[in-house]
Amino acid sequence: MIYVLILLPIALILLARKAKQKQRENNKPVIERSPLGDINMQPVPAHRNAPSVQPALHSDASSSAEQSVLIVDDQMAIRILLRELFEQEGLQVYEAANGTTAIEVARNYKVDFILLDLKMPDMDGIEALQEIRRFNQTVQVAMITAFVDPDKLDKARALGVKSFFTKPFDIEYLRSYVIGSLQSE
Template sequence: MEKKKVLIVDDQNGIRVLLMEVFSSEGYVTFQAPNGKLALEIVRQESPDLVLLDMKIPGMDGLEILKHIKSIDRDIKVIMMTAYGELDMIKEATDHGALMHFTKPFDIDEMRMAVNMQLRGGEPKNRYAVGS
């Protein structure tokens, strides 16, 4: 079975390193990007199964990146990471297809469990039943 791919997009190096370690040890192939431009290149080349996306990134912000990811491949799962009370942005992100969000500083175990649930099942692949 092919390994699932996780892309971590955050301008903070420490967070990228931490998440890369966590998800590599979970058996995922991990990629990282400090900005939107690089993130979208990786999305096009590697088509990750899931993207952990920081809301506040200099240059192209998380919402913009999210819209681009979804226009490249609607099926890529996206979990947002937000700093603090960015509730209006969180709602907009959800409208654009983000599955959930974690507020920093997040509980790394909760994040790990959420990603595992998204990538290893625990719920149907799509939130909608597909009729024949």
Template sequence: MSRQRVLIVDDQNGIRILLMEVFSSEGYETFQAANGKIALEIVKQHSPDLVLLDMKIPGMDGLEILKHIKQMDPEIKVIMMTAYGELDMIKEATELGALMHFTKPFDIDEMRQAVNAQLKGTTSHIG
């Protein structure tokens, strides 16, 4: 069985590196993108199982990226990462299909558990 794939989309390099280390050590194949353009390329080429998506990204913002991801593949699970006070955007993200959100600075263990629950709690629908 192929490893499940997690894509981390954040313009902050430190956050991407941290999350990639965490999820690589959990056994996932990890990808990273600093902006929407790269993120959507990765979605197209590697169809990740789950995307951790920052709400505030220069250029194409998180909501826009979320819309594109869901158009490309509605099955992809998306968890948003938000700054404090972006509640209106969170509501919209949920309507667009995001599963949940974590407010920065987030608890890395909680996020790890949430991702594991989403990915390991279900059997992969693709062989």
């Protein structure tokens, strides 16, 4: 059992590195993590010598660009798992460990779908979504939560959230839901 607890984080780190390398090879933007944690995550070009990544929200090519998902969860293992899942589907994937970073990514990049954790350290998912809705009324959002709070669910529905996934969630159902939602856009 101890070996599993030791090897699981190592495996997750190796998967994350592999995904990041694959993104660089495909010349896609990569979100780098600072040594201080995910709070200061900044999108950087896939190749350090490449020109700066231009925010897709301000690009004329955004209508022909691939679809993207923003995964917002303070648990790195969940972000890594979902990143791998959606990259295999050919989606551009962004990650945020907290609400503040999620708002910045959603503001600076074209995001078609957000998977948003309800409970996070700096602000909850409702607060983050309220801020995102100030500049993006159309992005599709599904909430992920470990516990159900009826008041928060009502607030989320009022902000346009149509689905809620309770941890631990069925990963195949989540994948199917997100892909189906993006295809129906």
